Every structure is written in structure tokens, then in C-alpha cells.
Amino acid sequence: MKIATFNINGITARLEALKVWLEEARPDVACLQETKKIDADFPREVFESMGYQVELHGMKSFNGVAILSKLPLEDVTRRLPGNDDDEQTRWIEATVIGKRAVRVTSLYLPNGNPAPGPKYDNKLHWMERMRQRVAALLGTEEPLVFCGDYNIIPQPEDAANPKDWLTDALYLPESRAAYQRIVNLGLTEAFRARNQSPGQYTFWDFQRGAWERNNGIRIDHHLLSPQAADLLVDAGIDKAVRGREKPSDHVPAWIELDA
């Protein structure tokens, strides 16, 4: 079971590039972020005609997450618990029925800039809500995959120029500590578990020629429960997607599970 995560930065602007990548990468499950569409306006037929079941949690203009799956999806859950006033569409879970059943979450963690400030406070609060949701799901002892745009640079080796990020919400010590608290529940970060070399990124800013200068950061991750980590056979990043026509600022990251 190949499970990819891809922040597409707008389904309308990325429709062609997304179709091309899906046809060549052929993930069984594609978790999308920043779809920027209400569910009624999402072009679900495009993906259904490619053999994908489409589950959505979107809103107008901002945020928006989705799970596309060639395998059956069951028990879809939208919204991250813990704050009924939070209207932002950043979390969707579904159980993928493969050789094994795998609970997959597509998540879009708040950016949090500028820090300090209310947006940063919201990021840290959201991360504590996520920690509690992950803890509850770990009680099921099922294979769990939490993938998406974490807006977290976990370590210095995950940025080309870590000094540029010292005061940024993606890299501040409080942000990385909150991320580590989630990992410390017993999760495995799939890409780093299988690939120790630095300099591998999933995001290059549209500004300042970041792509041309390879000034990237690695902020799109798959966190695996112990039962999912036992099934991990491979992980990778589709870097070449960033160099194509009308790219997103993120590229797909993927894992292969024996499931």
C-alpha cells in the first residue's frame, strides 16, 4: 500500500499537474492539503474516473484536506476534536481496507507565523489537540498513518539554511518541542527512519529563487504508529515535481507499507 501526501496549494491551479503525478506515481492513497475548495465544487469526477474514491473536508479559498484512495475507504472522520469554534478544515481520517486495514489521516497543521502572536498560539494549541487525538487512536493498537503538511522543520538537517528559520514558527524551539511530544507518544517518522542523509526537502518557497538555489525545507511528514512502522518497506520524496510547469511550492512525499 503506497500512501502519499501532497500539499497541492489549490486544486484548481494544480489539476493538471496532480493528474500527471498520480498517473506516474500511482499511489494507492493520496492525502492532499490546501485544496482551497468547498466540497461541492471539488472536481471529484476527475479522480473517480481514475479509479479513486474521494473523501473531502474543504472550505472556500483556504485550507482544505482530502483523501483519494484506490482501495475502499471506511469510517471517515472530519475535524480535529478539542475546539468546537475551530472552523478551519485541516483534518480528515479514514480507514483504508487493503491486505490490512490502515487508519490514514490527511492533516494540514497551522503555519503559525508571525510568532509570537495569536496565530502562533493557535498553532501550539492545535498541536496539543493533535497529540490528544493521536493518543486516543493509539489505544486501538491498529496501524495508523498521520501524514500531511506539518509546517514543522524537525531538525537542522531538514533545512538548507537553518539560520534563516530561527525566529520562524516552523522551527522555533516551542514548535519542535510540541512536534516531539507527538512523536514521543510512540510514533516513527517514516522518511527519516529509512533515510539518514541531510539535504532532502519537500518545500521550496515561490520567492527569492528558493528552488533554483535549492533553499528548501522538509515539512511534509508521515508519522506511523508502532503497528504501521512494523509494515514500513520504503519512503521517498518526488523532488522532480517541483521543477515542472505550474508547480506547487510543495512536492509529494510517500511511503510503502506491506499492507
Add this chain to the structure above:
DNA sequence: ATGGTAGCGGTGCTA
């Protein structure tokens, strides 16, 4: 020190 780009939507916000 500053401003640079992209998406959405039709202006300024978000990133």
C-alpha cells in the same frame, strides 16, 4: 534592511 511569488478572487489575506 527590504521585498520578492503564488493562489484565490476580485481586495487584501495567507503562506
